Amino acid sequence: MPTEFDDKLNEIKQKCLNCQKCSLCHSKTNTVFSAGVPNAKIMLIGEAPGYYEDQQGEPFVGKAGKLLDQILGCVGFSRKENIYICNTLKCRPPENRDPLPEEKEACWEYLKAQVDILQPRIILLCGRVAVNSFIDTKLGITKLRGKWYEGPHFSKMMPIFHPSYLLRNDSKEKGSPKWLMWQDIKEVRRVYDQMN
Ligand code: URA
8 A cells, every 4th residue: 555655755746747847848858857766875976877878767867877786786785675866857968968057946856855854874875966955065076975964854874975976987996986985885874774
């Protein structure tokens, strides 16, 4: 039987699927609302759908998404079991350009509703665009990543590198982006395991 929680999420999803608040609704193939487990303790928020996400209607299914799944899998997290995944924008910007301020503003309603309804205990902000939706800072992701910030509904929020950035920086040497990501995801797992 659907819970009140499912009803609220479905209602906002339907609204999002029919959204015409910005021009991306004219160029998209599919709206990409979310993947994973709605009542997960962890929500991961990325930037915006790319080509494959737009085609399939699911976040993080391209090359970056495969790497993300591998990284999460290394510490036993998976979208089938214990993580909810969504993006700052639900529609693909043409040619994967950066989201425009007015697009982020139009789409904020849906992301905010996802956070407010699901109230995850841990929020992972994947890359600069997601970080800037929640943290007012001029600092870059390299300075912010790996640290815990106070998030909405008493959640713990951590900026992490975007997997696309890791694809462009292949080294696994100590201090490299991939190595730092490994430290961060282990820290997330440690904190997750302490939560009841
Ligand atoms: N990059 C993102 O930020 N989100 C996706 O869904 C795919 C690529």
